[in-house]
Amino acid sequence: MEVVVERQSALDVHKASVTACVRVPDQAGGRREEVKEFSTTVAGLLVLADWLGGHGVTHVVMEATGDYWKPVWHLLEDTFELMLVNARHVKQVPGRKTDVSDAAWLCRLAEAGLLRPSFVPPKPIRDLRLLTRYRRTQIEERRREAQRLHKALEDTGIKLDCVASDILGRSGRAMLDALISGTTDPEVLADLAKGKLRKKIPALKEALEGRFEPLHALLIGSILSHLDFLDEHIASLSQAIDEHIAPFAAARELLTSIPGVGQRTAEVILGEIGVDMSQFPTAGHLASWAGQCPGNDQSAGKRRSGRRRKGSKNLDIALRDAATAAIRANDTYLQALYRRKKSQLGHGRAKGAVTHSIICAVWHMLSTGELYNDLGGDYYTRRDPARQTRRLVAQLERLGHTVTLQEANAA
Secondary structure, eight states, X not given: OOXXXXXXXXXXXXXXXXXXXXXXXXTTSSEEEXXXXXXXXXXXXXXXXXXXXXXXXXXXXXXXXXXXXXXXXXHHTTTSEXXXXXXXXXXXXXXXXXXXXXXXXXXXXXXXXXXXXXXXXXXXXXXXXXXXXXXXXXXXXXXXXXXXXXXXXXXXXXXXXXXXXXXXXXXHHHHHHHHHTTOOOHHHHHTTOOGGGGGGHHHHHHHTOSOOOHHHHHHHHHHHHHHHHHHHXXXXXXXXXXXXXXXXXXXXXXXXXXXXXXXXXXXXHHHHHOSOGGGXXXXXXXXXXXXXXXXXXXXXXXXXXXXXXXXXXXXXXXXXXXXXXXXXSTXXXXXXXXXXXXXXXXXXXXXXXXXXXXXXXXXXXXHHOOOOOOOOTTXXXXXXXXXXHHHHHHHHHHTTOOOOOOOGGGX
């Protein structure tokens, strides 16, 4: 293979050790290969960095193995030009399945320029990504804890959630706190209702009749304390995210102009893809990397599968949440796109078309700095009015009507 990188190194990273291979020119005009193993502690990685520097290495490649590559990347990124590659893209060669031969083979591929780098955002974006991902896990944990509260209430026979839409609202929380403190009289509990819920006091009295024992008070009290802790924890994480995203506040404001994209969703998107769209040549490249477009698997002129590739799970969740909100926003292009595709492809694929449109809009907005320009809910009607006319005429004729068209200005 032709040598593209003169002084190349490859790392086979594990939890406790990293096997490094370097390939550099020798005195005879050929190539010299050396392999050595290092610890993944900070001291071991510093020795690795010195060893690579001693060989004059300029480029270092490693596979994305779980989270084990991250501390290695953080320590080496300021000294060497790093490349992270998908392990699936490095085809295994029979007889080469050892740590030493893995590193050597990876090094040979890298020096020949045969590897495609994975996208690794700069450190400020990686920090933001850590915060947004952890906040999402805490929000999911809060949802699970709220579900445990509903389950615990079912065991008491109290049907508060059948009357109050949010049992963790002001009224519901006041009633739960009173139950925990020992108040079980339905009339007293129902009188704690506030606002519009006071109109339902008769129904509340009936729903609050149940079997609330000391064990339930202990269990539900613990759940409510955990919910309070999670609320406080999520709020502190959101504050930290606000501080980290301050340099990219303008980009966040741009993204929130897309229907369905709220502040939290915009923060997740920026944490996953960053703000520098030069990493992705076109909007299609970004959509493909994010796994928001159909797969392309053809052979002998036949399409075998349209299954989309797997992208960032966190980005996918954020885009699908945004799409769910967008298709409920009236008189918008995204809602019109969903309705048009749903009749052709069904709900799931129609929603996928909306997420694809959103991620493409994100690329264009971050590339140009322009706000989202909604095409309107009547976009498809305006784009081809003759087709819309034919569709409506055919629909009326199927109902048994005879349709005669007349131009409005001829009347």
